[in-house]
Amino acid sequence: MSAQMEEWHFPAGYDQSYLPDPSSPYWFPHRETMDPEERNAAVLVRLREVMEYAYATSPFYRRKWDAEDLKPADITSFEAFEQVPVIQKEEMRAAQHEHPPFGDYLCVDESEIHHIHGTSGTTGMPTAFALGRRDWEVIADNHARILWGMGVRPGDTVFVAALFSLYLGSWGAMAGAERLRCRVLPFGAGAQGMTARAVTWLARTKPKAFYATPSYALRLAEVAAQEKIDPKDFGLEVMFFSGEPGASVPAVRDAIADAFGARVVDCGTMAEMTPFMSASATDRTPDGMLLWQDIVWHEVCDPTTFRTVPFGSEGTPVYTHLERTSQPMIRLASNDLTRWVMEDNPCGRTYPKLPDGVYGRIDDMIHIRGENVYPTEVDNFLRGVADYGGEHQIVVRRTGSMDEMIVRAECTLPSGQRDDFERRTGSGLQSLLGVRVTFESVDAHTLERAEHKSRRVVDEREHTKR
Ligand code: 8LQ
16 A cells, blocks of 8 residues: 555655646645545554664663563554653753763764754753754655645745744745745844844745744734835735744734735644644645644644544644654654544545644643633734734732732723723633733733744743743
């Protein structure tokens, strides 16, 4: 069966001159539309192969699996695979501390390393990501294939408006666009005055596709308005996003689509999981994200047992590389939250779907007085409120023995005329969230905008780990 699957082998390697028939909606028609049971059977064989490879080349995996008396050959069913212990980020940090700089799960010779990326390290020891030369080519191929699914075509200009630094998002988008024979405009983000310059460049070059974080796209729309330029005049057709929730948060998605007059596509797993676009919507299945299961094996699991939950249920994504040879991740726990379904997709791809995208990190969920509050719910609500100024902050603090939640939101009205706005918004939030909220309004354009991923929650409670 796997013989019919286009270019399906491990280690992976793709014909770099291949491009699909221009009339085809698919890069690999068979792999993308095949019977999911058949695909799963091929994936199961591949999972064993990847595990055998990792066991043979990485002391990290040998240690981890020997401790459980687990051998790659035992993986003869998905049930068996679900018992493979997950990897948590702390384990990778510890492995890199013991075996600097890449940890003993680097499965290729150091001479094969082509790119080094990493976490920003703002919340702990930074983690280094080593990507092999051959893997980079495969990543580019996978991303090109997914961009094709979004409707991007050779010759299109792709504007990359994300940090070109340790962050993998921008580089991964660029690699895919290059492989697709697009014209890449690696604009970047984050330097002083750069957003205004991005407006000028977008207006001049009129790219077809655009990549950034969702919060940065909204920031860009605001700056364009200040410069008296309508973002619709950029002529963008497709805007694809990763890095944080937003492109699947209905009000955020609509705000971006309305401001730019473009299609909004959500994608993204984790930097460690590059090709991180393996969860991605398509042009004809635009909502949520499809799980391209023949590139990365995505499971949605119970966050305590790490067994998969049935379709229709909520859980946490757990990811396994099927094509990486440098630092392959086998059951990496994301600690994010999502829901998955299996249904007929309008685009004809037979992949499962996250209909609401990834809606937050378990750690970012605010536990307050017995209720769980997702920061994305607040974002979604505020964007629907008239006179909202576009940015907000959520502060959680303990006063005496009580937890208190303060939502501070910008308002476009002058300070003497906000009583009605404050009443509407405060009571709306309270009934939506089911907890008491102290609501405050501030002037528009006074809260900090994100140039990268937004950080809107300030949890001042001592016991809360952030
Ligand atoms: N995260 C990433 N993409 C997300 C999305 N589409 N929806 C909701 N949350 C998302 C390089 C890529 O952008 C992936 C990336 O951002 O990798 P990082 O920096 O390792 O961050 C990963 C985390 O970003 C995920 O675990 C999600 O919480 C979020």
